[in-house]
Amino acid sequence: MIILKSRQEIEKMKIPNRLVAEVLGEVVKKIKAGISTIELDRLAESLIVKKRGVPAFKGYRGYPNSLCISINEQVVHGIPSSRKLKEGDIVSLDLGIYYDGYYGDAALTVGVGNISQDAERLLDSTRKALYIGIEKAKAGNHLSDISYAIQSYVEGEGFSVVRAFVGHGIGTSLHEDPQVPNFGEAGNGPVLKNGMVIAIEPMVNAGVSDVEVLEDDWTTVTADRSLSAHFEHTVAITDNGAEILTKV
Numbered sequence: 001m002i003i004l005k006s007r008q009e010i011e012k013m014k015i016p017n018r019l020v021a022e023v024l025g026e027v028v029k030k031i032k033a034g035i036s037t038i039e040l041d042r043l044a045e046s047l048i049v050k051k052r053g054v055p056a057f058k059g060y061r062g063y064p065n066s067l068c069i070s071i072n073e074q075v076v077h078g079i080p081s082s083r084k085l086k087e088g089d090i091v092s093l094d095l096g097i098y099y100d101g102y103y104g105d106a107a108l109t110v111g112v113g114n115i116s117q118d119a120e121r122l123l124d125s126t127r128k129a130l131y132i133g134i135e136k137a138k139a140g141n142h143l144s145d146i147s148y149a150i151q152s153y154v155e156g157e158g159f160s161v162v163r164a165f166v167g168h169g170i171g172t173s174l175h176e177d178p179q180v181p182n183f184g185e186a187g188n189g190p191v192l193k194n195g196m197v198i199a200i201e202p203m204v205n206a207g208v209s210d211v212e213v214l215e216d217d218w219t220t221v222t223a224d225r226s227l228s229a230h231f232e233h234t235v236a237i238t239d240n241g242a243e244i245l246t247k248v
């Protein structure tokens, strides 16, 4: 069941989502060669607590940390550790925050220092795929118009979209209906309505779309160990079109 939010609820959802954007912005500023991923996680958690939010991922299905940090061929759900970032790495940060009844969720990928042209193109295409999807998030469109727009753009760039994970509705739960795949034909699924709030999150691989989960039961990597990028925004569908709630 898709839960429609009132204007008042969407206003309340702006808080956790703004906090997500602010914390991601602060963490991104600290990204440089030599910093460990656990330091980034600790920074995120202390900022969340200072802002009176609650880290939404910590404890979610047993996930141990506040931030998911996925490096290079890691697609999503990388667990922070003593591993240090290196020049040329690409790093995906995924963050969820709970505040006063509602959740916010966003992700982005950045480079550490100078990165290869291929990596730069993967990041640019994945970010652009997210915005192409967001443009389709308006009342009257079908849900899969978002999915189709993302997949066709990404494949046209010579990259692939991950099938194993999808975007989602969000509100009083981190994951609500509907699922928002990054692949599919246009014109399918529910008709989008004002009051729907969804997290759109293309995960894009430089090589094959298949992924594997490592021994830690969380870290998801590309099957061919090619690079992967991830961008996510939480978006409210309103009279004014798609309002991005996780923008600073």
Ligand code: MF3
Residues within 6 Å of the ligand: 056, 057, 058, 060, 061, 063, 068, 077, 094, 095, 105, 168, 175, 199, 201, 232
């Ligand atoms: N970031 C994922 C999402 O966007 C959720 C991560 S859940 C966690 O839906 F368990 F890894 F924390």
Ligand code: CO
Residues within 6 Å of the ligand: 105, 106, 167, 168, 199, 201, 232
């Ligand atoms: Co999400």
